[in-house]
Amino acid sequence: MIRRTAFALVLSMVPAAAMAEGTMPQMDFQNPLTTAQLLWMVVILVVLYFTLSRWGLPQIGSVLERREKQIANDLAAAHTAKAEADRAVAELNATMKQAREKAQADIAKAEADAKAKAFADAKVLNDKLDAQLEYSEKQIAEARATALAAIKPVAADVATTLITRLTGKIPDQAVLAPEIEAAFLARKVA
Amino acid sequence: MAGPSIDALGQFRLSTGLGPLGAAVNFTNSNEAMLASAAIIVVLFVLGLRSRAIVPGRxxxxIELLYEFVRNMCVDTIGExxxxxxxxxxxxxxxxLLGNLLGLFPYFFAFTxxxxxTLSLALFVFVFSTGVGFYTHGFRFFKFFVPEGVPVWLLPLLVxxxxxxxLSRPVSLSVRLFANMTAGHVMWEVFAGFxxxxxxxxxxxxxxxxxxxxxxxxxLVALELLVAGLQAYVFAILTCLYLHDAVHMH
Amino acid sequence: MGSNPSITSVCYKGAENRCMNESRDKETFEQRLAAAQDRVGLSRPKANEAQSGAGAAQKAINLAMRLGVELVAAMVIAVVIGWGLDRLFHTKPWLMVLMVPVGMAAGLRNLVRATGSKTGNRKD
Incomplete structure (x- = not known):
């Protein structure tokens, strides 16, 4: 601070030295031109002031204002465009997600449908086969029953013939019949 | 000693300008320089405002730089x-500024x-800012001369x-500009005469x-270029400061 | 049936990639937009900062030019007032002599004000 002040004081000596040098035209107030220049300065300054304050400065101000407005508008436009773009991207993503979900649902549905159809087909076929099997079994049983029924008289005949030939006498049918029946039962045929 | 002598002060001598017409109305050579300064400012505005482009030319x-510089100075110093x-x-x-800069050119009169x-400019600023003070605050503006927070018995000394x-404001304001410009020009003349x-x-x-x-x-040319800008700036910022005091009273 | 999920996942991966590129673009765009808005909003304070930074060197010269003038100016005014009052009241030269210390004090007051050590944020 003190050094700065000292430096300042030394510098301030310079104009003082200049003033000490003889008579200065600036101090010559006897010269009418010294005061006459002030009159013209006032005229020039007043004209300059009104030119600048009424025309020049407002014009510059309007140019600067217009620029500021333009920049603000452009930035706002950029903002809206960005928001729009963001919205579009979000919409796109949503649509894509929706489409993907729908496709997956479709696939699952098709799969389930196919499964159900196959199951139904198989059931129909099974039923048919079961029915056929049942019918065939019934037929076999019937044939067997028929065959068995046919074999009993034959067996009685054969037994009668065998006994007759072995013993020479005709067996009593009342005794023979339960015997044959027991033999059938023993062989679990009937 | 024969030969040339150093006439360092002759450059400040006033004469009439613009020929006999100027002589008839006491239009001086300093007024010529003032007219040239004002004309250059107006021409700069005319040329600068020709296109009014969003993206400005040189x-x-x-012009916009000057405008914003002074505008910021006003707003920063005085307020809105x-x-x-x-x-x-x-x-x-x-x-x-133009007067200072034009004065640096040979054959141009440095009216500052x-x-x-400079004293009439400073007196105008002084009277104007004092007027603004009284217009804004009425007679309460006299309080400006009463420092706050000092004992009453000191007031007769402090006021x-x-x-x-x-009161010394216009003197320092004008002498600073005048002395700076005069000193530079005198030194130039002294060295050249030497x-x-x-x-x-x-x-x-x-x-x-x-x-x-x-x-x-x-x-010295470099220094004077700096001084020319600086002194114009100092004059303007002090004007703003005095107006600040007049408006805000502290 | 089994190949379908893998195809969709490949598609999804591609979309993600594109999304990442987009997000990077968006980020830089957002940064640039914010920067542009900052420039508009903060251009003035920034300019002021630069001014005050460069002003430090100027301030010293500025001050140098002022101080001597400030001291002398107050003294001149004081002496002139004293001289005028003397003439008015025919008290030559006492009021002028009285005004000299007052002028010196006023000059010091100017210095204090100019260096800003009292009022802090003053620029003069």
Whole structure:
């Protein structure tokens, strides 16, 4: 601070030295031109002031204002465009997600449908086969029953013939019949 | 000693300009320089405002730079109310700046090196800012000379000091500008005259030796360029400051 | 049936990649937009900062030019007032002598004000 002040004081000596040098035209107030220049300065300054304050400065101000407005508008436009773009991207993503979900649902549905159809087909076929099997079994049983029924008289005949030939006498049918029946039962045929 | 003598002050001598017509109405050579300064400002505005482009050209950028510089100075120093005084500050700043700069050119009269000119400008600022103070605050503006928070018995001593300090404003404002501009121009003239003296006294040897004052003058050009801008700035910022005091009273 | 999920996942991966590129673009765009808005909003304070930074060197010269003038100016005014009052009241030269210390005090007051050591944020 003190050094700065000292430096300042030394510098301030310079104009003082200049003033000490003889008579200065600036101090010559006897010269009418010294005061006459002030009159013209006032005229020039007043004209300059009104030119600048009424025309020049407002014009510059309007140019600067217009620029500021333009920049603000452009930035706002950029903002809206960005928001729009963001919205579009979000919409796109949503649509894509929706489409993907729908496709997956479709696939699952098709799969389930196919499964159900196959199951139904198989059931129909099974039923048919079961029915056929049942019918065939019934037929076999019937044939067997028929065959068995046919074999009993034959067996009685054969037994009668065998006994007759072995013993020479005709067996009593009342005794023979339960015997044959027991033999059938023993062989679990009937 | 025969030969040229150093006439450092002749450059400040007033004469009439613009031929016989100027002589008839006492239009001086300093007024010529003032007219040229004002004309250059107006021409700069005309050229700068020709296109009014969103993206400014060079001249438009220059004008806008000046505009914003002074405008910010007003708003920063005085506050938002400062915009009322913006055209005035701009006029003073540009006028003094152009006057200082034009004065640096050979054959141009530096009108800011005349105490009569700077004193009348400073007195105008002083009277105007005092007027603004009384217009804004009425007679309460006298409180400006009463420092706050001092014992009453000190006031008879402090109030005159404050008043003299206040009254010294136009003097320091004008003397600063006048002295700076005068000193620079005198030094130029002294060094240039010294070159002539050296050559006249020592012939060819002196001509070689005069490279030293020539170099000093070249260095002075840079300094004076700085001073020209700085003093215009100081005048403008002090004007703003005085207006601040008038508007805010502290 | 089994190949379908893998195809969709490949598609999804591609979309993600594109999304990442987009997000990077968006980020830089957002940064640039914010920067542009900052420039508009903060251009003035920034300019002021630069001014005050460069102003430090100027301030010293500025001050140098002022101080001597400030001191002398107050003294001149004081002496002129004293001289005028003397003439008015025919008290030559006492009021002028009285005004000299007052003028010196006023000059010091100017210095204090100019260096800003009292009022802090003053620029003069």
């Amino acid at each position: 001249l438009q950028a220059l 109310e400062g915009l009322r005084f913006f055209p005035l500050v701009f006029t003073l700043f540009s006028f003094i 090196s005349h105490i009569a000119v 005159p000091i404050e008043i003299i300090s206040y 070159m002539l003296l050296l050559t006249a006294s020592f012939g060819i040897l002196g001509a070689f030796a005069s490279v030293v004052p020539l170099g000093l003058n070249v260095a």
